[in-house]
Structures are given as C-alpha cells and as structure tokens.
Amino acid sequence: MRRLVPVLTVVLAIFAIWYVACVPMNVREVLTQAERAGAEIVPAAAAERRDAGALGLVLRNTAHLGASWSMERAKLPAPHQVAVELWDSTVGEEVYGRRGIVRSGTLSNRSLIYHGGVTLSATLFGFLIGTAAGVLLAIGIVQSRTMEMSVMPWAIVSQTIPIIALAPMIIVVLYSLGLDRFLPEGIAGLLPKAVISAYLSFFPVLVGMVKGLRSPDQMQLDLMQTYNASRGEVMRKLRLPASVPYLFASLKVGIAASLVGAIVGELPVQRGGLGARMLAGTYYGQTTQIWAALIAAALLAALLVFAMGWIERRTLRSMGVQA
Amino acid sequence: MMLVIAALLIWAVGWGLNIWLANGVYSKSGLTQIAVPVIFGGTIIAMWELLVRGLEVPGVILPPPSAIASAFASSLPILWGDFVQTIVKGALSGFAIGLAAALGTAVLVDRYDFLKRGLLPVGNFMAALPIVGIAPIFVMWFGFGWQSKAAVVVAMVFFPILVNAVAGLQDTTAMQRDLMRTFGARYWNTLFKLRLPAALPFIFNGLKIAITLSLVGAIVAEFFGSPTQGLGFRISTSVGQLALDMVWSAILVAALAGSLLYGVLVLIERRLTFWHPSQRG
Amino acid sequence: MSVISANALDLTFETNDGPVHALKGVSLDINKGDFVSFIGPSGCGKTTFLRCIAGLETPTGGTLTVNGMSPDEARQARAYGYVFQAAGLYPWRTIGQNIKLPLEIMQFGRNEQNQRVKSVLELVELSGFENKYPWQLSGGMQQRASIARALAFDADILLMDEPFGALDEIVRDHLNEQLLALWARTEKTIGFVTHSIPEAVYLSTHIVVMSPRPGRITDVIESPLPKERPLDIRDSQEFIEIAHRVREGLRAGHLDE
Structure with a gap:
C-alpha cells in the first residue's frame, strides 16, 4: 500500500499529461479537419496557421478541439486509441480476424503476437549465444593470465563503443554469405538479428561473470589449497557457485540489451518482428501502430526481466542464499 | 596459401610473446600492462589483413584493414561532417539536456518522499525498457534534423542518470545527516555540502552508462530518417551501396568518439571524486 | 547555574514488537563547567539521552532545557558541538575544509x-595537517580533527558520544589526557557517553550510571578527584574506590531485571 498509491498517482499523472499533450500535438490536423467540415477557424488562412504556435491555435479555437483524441493518423494518438490498436492487433486479429489462429490455424502476420514471437525468438536465441560466449570467455580470463591481460582491456573499451552501429552491416553480410542454404529455414532468418542480440548481451555477462568468479576471498581460496584442490576443482566447487548471484545480476541487464539488439536488428530487414512493425508504421504514417508496437516491446521487456528475476530467486533459494 | 600460413605464424608469435610477457618477471610493470593488449590487438588486425587477402574474401563481406584505413583517410572531410552532425549536435546536446533534466528531477525525488515512492519504481521500470523504440516517433515529431536525435538521446539517458543520482543522494549515513543537524543546517546546506558531493560517484556511474547510450540513440535514430549526413546515415547508405570499407570507417569514427568521450568522463570523474575509495586505489 | 536541566524525561519508541522505553523518568541537572559522563550497558539510553539534549530525538514526556531554551531552539542557536562515535569527516574535504x-x-x-581553523587545530595538536585529506590520517588523528570541528564555532557545550570507542587503548589514553587539558583551558560544559569505567572515572566531575529496560539513571557519583589529573592517578586508592562504586551501580541496575 505504501508504494501502490504513489505509483498509481504517478502513472495516472503520466496518462493525464499524455491526454493533455494530445491537444497541442494534434491541433493542426484537428483544425484542418474541422475546417473541411465547415467550422470557422482562427486564423482562417492555412498559411498563417502553419506559422502560428500550437498553443496559440489551441487557445483561439477551443470550440473545435473535440477530435483531438480520435484522429485517424494523429501525431500523438491518445492512450485509449493505442489500447484499442493493441487489442485489435492481438486478440482482435487472432480470434476474429480472417487470418487469425482461430480461423486459419496459424498466427496472423498482421498481429502483434506473431511479431512479438519473432522478436522474442531472436532475443532468446541471441541471449543464449551471448551468455554462453560471455561465461566461457570469463572462465578463460580467470584461468589464464595471458587471456586476461590481452582480452580484458579490449572488452572494457568495447563497452564504450556504440556496437549497435554494426547492426545493418552484420545483417547484410550474413545474408550475403548465403547462410540460408546451410541452415534450416527458421534459424537462417533469426541468425542475423540474434548475432546483434548476442553481441549486446555478451559484454554485461562477461564483466559480471569475471567479477563473480573473482569474488571468493583469499581465505576461501587458501582453504581449497589446504585440500590440495586442482584448478578445475577450485573452479567447479568454489568459483562457479560463488559467481551465480553476479551472473544473474548481469543476466537481467543482458536480456534487456538482447531485446534492444533484436529490435534494432529488425529495422534493416523487413521480415517481421516488432522493430519491423515500427519502421512500417513510420513509412505509412500509422502512428498508432508504432505506439502499439512500442508498448508491446515494453511489455515484452518487462516480462523478460521479471522472468529472469523469478528464475534468479528460485535458483538462489535452492542454493541456500538469502535473496 | 602463403598468406594464411603467415597469419597463423603471426598469431602463434604474438600469443607466445604475450604468454611470455604475462607470466614473466615484468608482468606487473605498467609497460607490460599496455604492451600485452596492444600486441593482442595488433595480432588480430594483422591476421585479419592476411586472412582476408589469403582466402580472397570478397570486399562486400569483409574488407581488409588496409582498405578501411585508406577509405578512412580519403574521406576525412565527409566523416568529420558526420561526426559533427551525429556526435556533437545529436548525442552531446541530448546528453547535456538529459543530464540537466535528470539531476533536477533527482533532487526533487530525493526531497519529496511521495515522489520517491511513486516515481522511482516507474523510473526503474523505464530504465529496463527498449527506449530506442521511441526513435521513429521522435523523428516524425521533430523532423529529420539533429533535434529529433537529441530528443531520442534525452529519453534514453534520462532514466539511467535519474536512478543512479537518486541512489547517490540517499547514500549518506544517518550520522552524517545528524552532524549537519547539529550545525543547524538548512536543506540547501545539506544538499550542496553533503548530499551532492556524496552522490558524485553514483552520478558518474550513471553518466558512464548514459554516454554510450547517447551515441547508440543518435545513430539508431538516423536509421529512421536523417539529412544526408551523420554516422547512422553513412552506415545505412553505404551498406546499401555495398561500400563496406566506408561502413567500417564510419564505425571506426563511432568507436573512436565513444572511447574518447568515455575517457574524458573518466578523467573528470578522477578529478572530482579523487577521495572515493574506488579512485584511491 | 544549571546549563542542561532534565525533569522526568520519557522517550518511548513504537516498534513492531510493542513500545520500547528508551528513557523513563530521567531527571538531571548539569552545571556550567561540569564534565559529566554517562555510563551503562548498551540499551540503557545513554546515547539517546545525549541525542535528546542535542535535539536529534524528541522526548515523549517530561521537560528538558538547554541554556534555558528547548533543545531544538538550542540546536538552531548552535549552542553545542557534537562529536560522534566515528569521526565522520567528509572525504572530499581536507581537514581544514572539514573544520570550516x-x-x-x-x-x-x-x-x-x-583564524578559527588555525586555533582549533593547535588546540587538538594537529597543526600542519590542515591540507591533508581525512583518509591520509590515522584513526586517532581523524577523531581529534572531528573534535576540532565541534570546537570551531566555540559553543559552550560539547556533547561527545563514545568518541574514543573505536580506538585502541594506547591512543585512547593519550586522547583522554588531551581532552582533560582542553577542557581545563576552554572551561566548556561536557557531556560524555562511554562504556569504559576507567575512562569515565578519569575524565569526569560527575558520573551518571544508567541501566536498561527501561532506560533510567540509577546513580550519580560526584568525583572527589582534583581537577589536575595525571594519568597515574588511575592507580590511586581514591580512583579505585570510585571505579568500584560505579561497578556496584552497574551491577545493581543489572540485578533489578
């Protein structure tokens, strides 16, 4: 309760601001529409309106603003319009649509469930690759001084580089390599996006994992030495278990980064996914479609981070760590 | 074939040298600490060059470093223009605005408990979302110019800085706050003499995350529409023309800018938070 | 003339396990120039009482005046300097800037x-360390700097909450000696919380023995020791007798439970 009321207040405030902002954002289109319907707008000339400020137009035409929240291609669609679009492009499309799963047996390629699934599979695929690579490299770095001194500085430098800039190139290169011929169809389409996704989740996992593998203190290491444990045993019995809390902390960062990578990876390749929906929305001025895709991406991110947190709590509890 | 063998030979020599350096008597010296990664990086680039030439990899898949270097050198004016458009106008102006907004909000959130309990969970939630997705919308609203890029950057850097700054402002001990009370200190005294200095290490953690995000935001936003200039524009058009040496040059500019800005931030951090245990070493 | 005056002071914290009586019926007068020690086991309310005087806690019953004002007014009027258990110097400020x-x-x-920084640094024998950072100083020196900080604005009252508790015994002896010299020179009124019997007896003109559940005063011992106290006074018969009485007081409070 202590948190619920303030959080709800803030969320309500955001919606209120959103609704209010719709008025000045959409005022020009609303007034043009009203003028076509025969209303008298101040100022009357369209050229004058173009140069006038949005707030001024709002104040001088208060009587004709009713359409602010129901424009077809609004600059800023109202929350309920986005909600309707979300409903239409998920439940509406799948349950009642001609191409939906109920009538056709397969997911409609116009539904957000389908596109979300495409993005999700690329995200998870990339996340798995990135996590595996990050964990393996971290073990190598902790085991070998040479590896550490050679690779670690570059890993740190690479964190400062906007790796996402590579996305369009990786995709084109991977396509031009003609991977489709060697791989089963589902994987070939996913791979380019998954590579970006893996790239983004790789570094957080690497850095967190190195920190975790180094977390046992000297006394615990000395104890293993008194048992005459080999390096492999120290790794398996001490370092790996000790690294688990650190690993999960970076996995939560990594999965969110993976999703961003998958979405950006979908931009240059129009083969489905939430990123592709966003770009298609920009081309056709379908703002509600962009917003719906954006909300869907946000929900997906929240779901992934939440799921990761749930796995974290389960794992830590079964390991006896007070979480 | 000769080139491939040469590449493998260089790899063996470089790695062997590193093993000898890293496990030798001088492994702790500063020179070795720098030499080992430099040798590693140099080996990778040399192998890249030799393998690409030796295996005759087509330039549309992976150009050799020498081709990238010559493309870089011959298009310096173009790349400089892209740098100014994307980094200076788009990323840095957005970063500055986002920083000011986030710090102002953080002070308010810290002062009013209601905001702390309401805004902070929302902020934490937002910080995990793929905010780049807002890019197409902002490009529609603010046009193809740098303003839309700056707006995307503001949205991206705001929450990481906010969350870190609020955590920092709260990182004072009860004793430090009691001390200020025994001096009869007012709110602003405590804010400027205790809370803000104590928050600096946290704020810099946020800034270091945000500076990379600001480049990401500015570049990705250009994929949705830009004037005929900018790193994102250069990358997407050069990919379309299969001019991969130019793509790599633009990526090199982004990488150099990213490392440079990060380095500057680290230097400022060292100057301002020299007193923090993590900086004292 | 009484500088600090408490009458039937109560302080109850409401917790999830029911109310905790941190202070119950505490009455005490501290006169100008007194050196008063508060001693007792943890939970006896000695620190809480000091915090009440400083206006950092608000009593739930009784009256308390400092210089004739309410503690909060006295705090606003900067009537006292407060020294905490830890030095609490700001790491981003030099010793001089901390005192400023x-x-x-x-x-x-x-x-x-x-001027004031210079003179208080002399007082705590830290001249020449003005431009050092706290983390470049030993624990004892840090605590001396924090005492200098409390003295800097020349309040008449000095409140000290186990200021030497975290230091080793050799450093502590030295600082005790210095504190006595400082008290003699400045003639301040000092309230001093400690859990060390020798420390309390060595320093104080009055020793207030407290006991827990509820926090209350069980004995107030006026020290017959002279104002001039070399360290070896601790081997004198008088010293041992007072220490014995303090110990008896602590034990009596303990048996009440």
Missing part, C-alpha cells in the same frame, strides 16, 4: 574561518 564546514553553514567571514 560548520563555519560556512553559520556564515562566518572568510578571515574569521581561517
């Missing part, structure tokens, strides 16, 4: 600030 901190807040002039 209260002076800046109280808006002293720049020259006055510099």
Whole structure:
C-alpha cells in the first residue's frame, strides 16, 4: 500500500499529461479537419496557421478541439486509441480476424503476437549465444593470465563503443554469405538479428561473470589449497557457485540489451518482428501502430526481466542464499 | 596459401610473446600492462589483413584493414561532417539536456518522499525498457534534423542518470545527516555540502552508462530518417551501396568518439571524486 | 547555574514488537563547567539521552532545557558541538575544509574561518595537517580533527558520544589526557557517553550510571578527584574506590531485571 498509491498517482499523472499533450500535438490536423467540415477557424488562412504556435491555435479555437483524441493518423494518438490498436492487433486479429489462429490455424502476420514471437525468438536465441560466449570467455580470463591481460582491456573499451552501429552491416553480410542454404529455414532468418542480440548481451555477462568468479576471498581460496584442490576443482566447487548471484545480476541487464539488439536488428530487414512493425508504421504514417508496437516491446521487456528475476530467486533459494 | 600460413605464424608469435610477457618477471610493470593488449590487438588486425587477402574474401563481406584505413583517410572531410552532425549536435546536446533534466528531477525525488515512492519504481521500470523504440516517433515529431536525435538521446539517458543520482543522494549515513543537524543546517546546506558531493560517484556511474547510450540513440535514430549526413546515415547508405570499407570507417569514427568521450568522463570523474575509495586505489 | 536541566524525561519508541522505553523518568541537572559522563550497558539510553539534549530525538514526556531554551531552539542557536562515535569527516574535504564546514553553514567571514581553523587545530595538536585529506590520517588523528570541528564555532557545550570507542587503548589514553587539558583551558560544559569505567572515572566531575529496560539513571557519583589529573592517578586508592562504586551501580541496575 505504501508504494501502490504513489505509483498509481504517478502513472495516472503520466496518462493525464499524455491526454493533455494530445491537444497541442494534434491541433493542426484537428483544425484542418474541422475546417473541411465547415467550422470557422482562427486564423482562417492555412498559411498563417502553419506559422502560428500550437498553443496559440489551441487557445483561439477551443470550440473545435473535440477530435483531438480520435484522429485517424494523429501525431500523438491518445492512450485509449493505442489500447484499442493493441487489442485489435492481438486478440482482435487472432480470434476474429480472417487470418487469425482461430480461423486459419496459424498466427496472423498482421498481429502483434506473431511479431512479438519473432522478436522474442531472436532475443532468446541471441541471449543464449551471448551468455554462453560471455561465461566461457570469463572462465578463460580467470584461468589464464595471458587471456586476461590481452582480452580484458579490449572488452572494457568495447563497452564504450556504440556496437549497435554494426547492426545493418552484420545483417547484410550474413545474408550475403548465403547462410540460408546451410541452415534450416527458421534459424537462417533469426541468425542475423540474434548475432546483434548476442553481441549486446555478451559484454554485461562477461564483466559480471569475471567479477563473480573473482569474488571468493583469499581465505576461501587458501582453504581449497589446504585440500590440495586442482584448478578445475577450485573452479567447479568454489568459483562457479560463488559467481551465480553476479551472473544473474548481469543476466537481467543482458536480456534487456538482447531485446534492444533484436529490435534494432529488425529495422534493416523487413521480415517481421516488432522493430519491423515500427519502421512500417513510420513509412505509412500509422502512428498508432508504432505506439502499439512500442508498448508491446515494453511489455515484452518487462516480462523478460521479471522472468529472469523469478528464475534468479528460485535458483538462489535452492542454493541456500538469502535473496 | 602463403598468406594464411603467415597469419597463423603471426598469431602463434604474438600469443607466445604475450604468454611470455604475462607470466614473466615484468608482468606487473605498467609497460607490460599496455604492451600485452596492444600486441593482442595488433595480432588480430594483422591476421585479419592476411586472412582476408589469403582466402580472397570478397570486399562486400569483409574488407581488409588496409582498405578501411585508406577509405578512412580519403574521406576525412565527409566523416568529420558526420561526426559533427551525429556526435556533437545529436548525442552531446541530448546528453547535456538529459543530464540537466535528470539531476533536477533527482533532487526533487530525493526531497519529496511521495515522489520517491511513486516515481522511482516507474523510473526503474523505464530504465529496463527498449527506449530506442521511441526513435521513429521522435523523428516524425521533430523532423529529420539533429533535434529529433537529441530528443531520442534525452529519453534514453534520462532514466539511467535519474536512478543512479537518486541512489547517490540517499547514500549518506544517518550520522552524517545528524552532524549537519547539529550545525543547524538548512536543506540547501545539506544538499550542496553533503548530499551532492556524496552522490558524485553514483552520478558518474550513471553518466558512464548514459554516454554510450547517447551515441547508440543518435545513430539508431538516423536509421529512421536523417539529412544526408551523420554516422547512422553513412552506415545505412553505404551498406546499401555495398561500400563496406566506408561502413567500417564510419564505425571506426563511432568507436573512436565513444572511447574518447568515455575517457574524458573518466578523467573528470578522477578529478572530482579523487577521495572515493574506488579512485584511491 | 544549571546549563542542561532534565525533569522526568520519557522517550518511548513504537516498534513492531510493542513500545520500547528508551528513557523513563530521567531527571538531571548539569552545571556550567561540569564534565559529566554517562555510563551503562548498551540499551540503557545513554546515547539517546545525549541525542535528546542535542535535539536529534524528541522526548515523549517530561521537560528538558538547554541554556534555558528547548533543545531544538538550542540546536538552531548552535549552542553545542557534537562529536560522534566515528569521526565522520567528509572525504572530499581536507581537514581544514572539514573544520570550516560548520563555519560556512553559520556564515562566518572568510578571515574569521581561517583564524578559527588555525586555533582549533593547535588546540587538538594537529597543526600542519590542515591540507591533508581525512583518509591520509590515522584513526586517532581523524577523531581529534572531528573534535576540532565541534570546537570551531566555540559553543559552550560539547556533547561527545563514545568518541574514543573505536580506538585502541594506547591512543585512547593519550586522547583522554588531551581532552582533560582542553577542557581545563576552554572551561566548556561536557557531556560524555562511554562504556569504559576507567575512562569515565578519569575524565569526569560527575558520573551518571544508567541501566536498561527501561532506560533510567540509577546513580550519580560526584568525583572527589582534583581537577589536575595525571594519568597515574588511575592507580590511586581514591580512583579505585570510585571505579568500584560505579561497578556496584552497574551491577545493581543489572540485578533489578
């Protein structure tokens, strides 16, 4: 309760601001529409309106603003319009649509469930690759001084580089390599996006994992030495278990980064996914479609981070760590 | 074939040298600490060059470093223009605005408990979302110019800085706050003499995350529409023309800018938070 | 003349396990120039009482005046300097700047600030360390700097909450000696919380023995020791007798439970 009321207040405030902002954002289109319907707008000339400020137009035409929240291609669609679009492009499309799963047996390629699934599979695929690579490299770095001194500085430098800039190139290169011929169809389409996704989740996992593998203190290491444990045993019995809390902390960062990578990876390749929906929305001025895709991406991110947190709590509890 | 063998030979020599350096008597010296990664990086680039030439990899898949270097050198004016458009106008102006907004909000959130309990969970939630997705919308609203890029950057850097700054402002001990009370200190005294200095290490953690995000935001936003200039524009058009040496040059500019800005931030951090245990070493 | 006067003071914290009586019926008068120690086991309310005097806690019953004002008014009027268990120096300020901190807040002039820093550093024998950072100093020196900070604005009252508790015994002896010399020179009224019997007996004109559940005063011992106290006074018969009485008081409070 202590948190619920303030959080709800803030969320309500955001919606209120959103609704209010719709008025000045959409005022020009609303007034043009009203003028076509025969209303008298101040100022009357369209050229004058173009140069006038949005707030001024709002104040001088208060009587004709009713359409602010129901424009077809609004600059800023109202929350309920986005909600309707979300409903239409998920439940509406799948349950009642001609191409939906109920009538056709397969997911409609116009539904957000389908596109979300495409993005999700690329995200998870990339996340798995990135996590595996990050964990393996971290073990190598902790085991070998040479590896550490050679690779670690570059890993740190690479964190400062906007790796996402590579996305369009990786995709084109991977396509031009003609991977489709060697791989089963589902994987070939996913791979380019998954590579970006893996790239983004790789570094957080690497850095967190190195920190975790180094977390046992000297006394615990000395104890293993008194048992005459080999390096492999120290790794398996001490370092790996000790690294688990650190690993999960970076996995939560990594999965969110993976999703961003998958979405950006979908931009240059129009083969489905939430990123592709966003770009298609920009081309056709379908703002509600962009917003719906954006909300869907946000929900997906929240779901992934939440799921990761749930796995974290389960794992830590079964390991006896007070979480 | 000769080139491939040469590449493998260089790899063996470089790695062997590193093993000898890293496990030798001088492994702790500063020179070795720098030499080992430099040798590693140099080996990778040399192998890249030799393998690409030796295996005759087509330039549309992976150009050799020498081709990238010559493309870089011959298009310096173009790349400089892209740098100014994307980094200076788009990323840095957005970063500055986002920083000011986030710090102002953080002070308010810290002062009013209601905001702390309401805004902070929302902020934490937002910080995990793929905010780049807002890019197409902002490009529609603010046009193809740098303003839309700056707006995307503001949205991206705001929450990481906010969350870190609020955590920092709260990182004072009860004793430090009691001390200020025994001096009869007012709110602003405590804010400027205790809370803000104590928050600096946290704020810099946020800034270091945000500076990379600001480049990401500015570049990705250009994929949705830009004037005929900018790193994102250069990358997407050069990919379309299969001019991969130019793509790599633009990526090199982004990488150099990213490392440079990060380095500057680290230097400022060292100057301002020299007193923090993590900086004292 | 009484500087601090408490009458039937109560302080109850409401917790999830029911109310905790941190202080119950505490009455005490502290006169100008007294050195009063508060001693007792943890939970007896000695620190809480000091915090009440400082206006950092608000009593739930009884009356308490400091210099004839309410504690909160006295705090606003900067009537006392407070020394905490840890030095609590700000790591981003030099020793000199740390001592200036209260002076800046109280808006002293720049020259006055510099003068005062100089004189209090001399008082705690830290001259020459003005431009060092706290983390470059030993624990004992840090605590001396924090005492200098409390003295800088020249309040008549000095409240000290186990200031030497975290230091080793050799450093502590030395600082005790210095504190006595400082008290003799400045004639301040000092309230001093400790859990060390020798420390309390060595320093104080009055020793207040407290006991827990509820926190209350069980004995107030007036020390017959002279104002001039070399360290070896601790081997004298008088010293041992007072220490014995304090120990008896602590034990009596313990048996009450």
